[in-house]
Amino acid sequence: MEMRRAPSYLLLLVVAAASRLVPAAAGDDGGWSKGTATFYGGGDASGTMGGACGYGNLYWSGYGTDTAALSSPLFDDGASCGQCFTVTCDAASSQWCLKGKSVTVTATNLCPPNYALSGDEGGWCNPPRRHLDMAQPAFLQIAQCKGGIVPVLYQRTPCMKQGGVRFTMAGSNYFVLVLITNVAGTGSVKAVWVKGSNTDRMPMSRNWGANWQSLAGLTGQALTFGVTNTDGKTVVVTDVVPAWWKFGQSFTSGVQFSS
Structure with missing residues (x-):
């Protein structure tokens, strides 16, 4: 497993550039x-x-x-x-x-x-x-x-993305729903865990689509996420969500999967 850490966080919105690849000829055996x-x-x-x-x-x-x-x-x-x-x-x-x-x-x-x-x-x-x-x-x-x-x-x-993996917060005071976007490499997420500044690390489950949930109240805590893509590679984003986060906000850092 590949693991990376980033201590910093940023609040931003980024429009990622679309990628372009030229395929092999239709008759070639290129996994088509x-x-x-x-x-x-x-x-x-x-x-x-x-x-x-x-x-x-x-x-x-x-x-x-x-x-x-x-x-x-x-x-x-x-x-x-x-x-x-x-x-x-x-x-x-x-x-x-x-x-x-x-x-x-x-x-x-x-x-x-x-x-x-x-x-x-x-x-x-x-x-x-x-x-x-x-x-x-x-x-x-x-x-x-x-x-x-x-x-x-x-x-x-492979998905080509600018900036880091992004986390958008939703839910309530009793559970957290996190939309994970801007994922490079495979583009898709296989597993997620979250750790609050006052809680132990806990696994998250897929709620729907790219939304992952934790049935725990995490408001008022800085949050660290571990995200595993469908290739089995993991990135760990330390304190990417600061303790002052609010529902509806999006946070990211420089941590990203390799393509």
Whole structure:
């Protein structure tokens, strides 16, 4: 396990830069998987705000417009929140593809199944389909809108982020709910623990999406977090949340996962 420590904290909002990777040719054995893609949210991606990962306003939380809602086999009950995927349209299978183009998107939402429709006639997110419902600005980088649904090749790719892992505080005086964002590397979180200045270290559990909870009253305490990503690497952020924190505030430091 990789472990890092940072003694300082900062209160800030950062808009992270989107990453771009050029994929190998579709026929190469580069770990690519087949799937399909559609788009939603309009040209300004305003319809993609919020979502099942809990990131809220995707501009303010640093994820921008290169985002996607995943079908449930890819979403994995929220465990995929924050993961990055490089996606290219399969030009050999559709006339609507922009040949040779790719985009890297972040998983920020769930595309729920619609069992009233078959998987071949509108139920694009029905299991076991592996589908990405992309924000329109991202989709337009690989295909034409008139294609509606297009075949794609996709693969997981490291997430590139500016600044450190971010913690946004919510909950009540009796429990704490922490939204963890701006995670580099795998982009997704596997486990979290928290230690207050007056309490022992305690594990947190996933409440929903990227929100982690502790059933303990931690107000008035400085908080240290240990965050483990889905590669098993851990960063420890010491006293990243100061004792004067309030619900709704976000805190970060220079600690980040390597890509």
